[in-house]
Amino acid sequence: MFRKTPGFRVFFWIFTVTIGGFIFLPLLWMINTALKPAAETFTLDFFTGTKTMENFAHIVTDGKIMRYLRNSLLVSFGSSLMATIVCAFAAYSFSKFRYRGRKLVMGLFMMSQAFPQAILLLSIYVLMQKTGLLGSYWALLISYVVFTLPVGTWTLKSYFDQLPDSLIESARIDGAGNLKIMFQIVFPITVPGMISIAIYGFVWSWNDLLYSMTLVTDATKRTLASGLVMTFLGEASTNWGYMMAASIVAAIPVTIVFVFLQRYFIQGLTAGAVKG
Structure with missing residues (x-):
């Protein structure tokens, strides 16, 4: 000992x-x-x-800052929901179906993690410009889903791998189709794993600065991170009191989400990390 x-x-x-x-x-x-x-x-x-408390009073009564906060909540919750749905379908496909090119696609998912975000921004910017989505919330939503997809898909795949195939086969024998099996049997069982991916996607999009400053330039559509930088950081002077107060306010939503859902987050990650 x-x-x-x-x-x-x-x-x-x-x-x-x-x-x-x-x-x-x-x-x-x-x-x-x-x-x-x-x-x-x-x-x-x-x-x-x-x-x-003057700095905090200024922040919570500033209509521009509250608009940035609302925009961030909209984008973060939206991208989190979209990413969770896409990851769930992709992970279920990789785990329970066998088809040509499956391993190649799975490998490409993980290879995307090897590229720096700044490098991927070049291609994403051009893509959004070509599709007319540049400057809209959709540019941010799609970008955040793309970055959540590899980690989320592989985490949920490990989670789905633990579900016995006999459970799915029994449902098929009873006449259930693939969609019914996913929505009524598989997804309810894997709620902790899906919540962990939703939290991951929410935190990632909430903290992002690079993409929010590049893909959305309209001041009325800015998210909180880019809005605070453009509002309080200047070449001549910086109001650090307002900046720090705004940073604390910005941390509150993420803290609340994690505090109330942390048990699902930990349960989802630990369950998905062990292949039974």
Whole structure:
């Protein structure tokens, strides 16, 4: 049995405090800056000086910021729903059907993960321009589905692989078609896995900056990430108090989604990670 020596305990606590500092210090600094008056933004006090809710009040009463928030919710929930549906059908096809080219398509799904997002943006931008979708929400929705598809499909495929084929064969004997089997038997059983993919897609689209700034340039259609950058970051000056307060507000929806659905997220990932 491994014995924890004094040296190991010292190393463990130093390592824990160091990692904790890297993780929590930026968060605490952001909260501290959001609570400072504009005149004290660059003072070195840490939760000891004057505190105010003025920055938060400005953010929640700013119609432009709330419009960005609404746009982000629309795009993130929409892309999450679309990605989950597409991943579910693709994963079920790969798991329960055998057809020519199946392994090739599965391999291409994973190969797409090897390309940097900035490289793929070049082809996606041209594609959206050719199809007339550039500047619309559809450009973002399709892009986010594309990036969620490889991880989501392979995760759900591992999940579907655990379902016994006898269950599906019994349903077919009873006269159920493929769609009825998927919607009434298979998908209800795999809800945790599908929720984990929905959360993954939501967080990915919510945090995206590169694609939202490139594919949508209309100020009224900007999402929260790109809207905050264009609003508070300038060449001459930057209002860090407003920026930090807006960042905290932007983190609330993702935090709420994860807190309430984390058990499904963990259950879905762990179940999909083990092939029975």
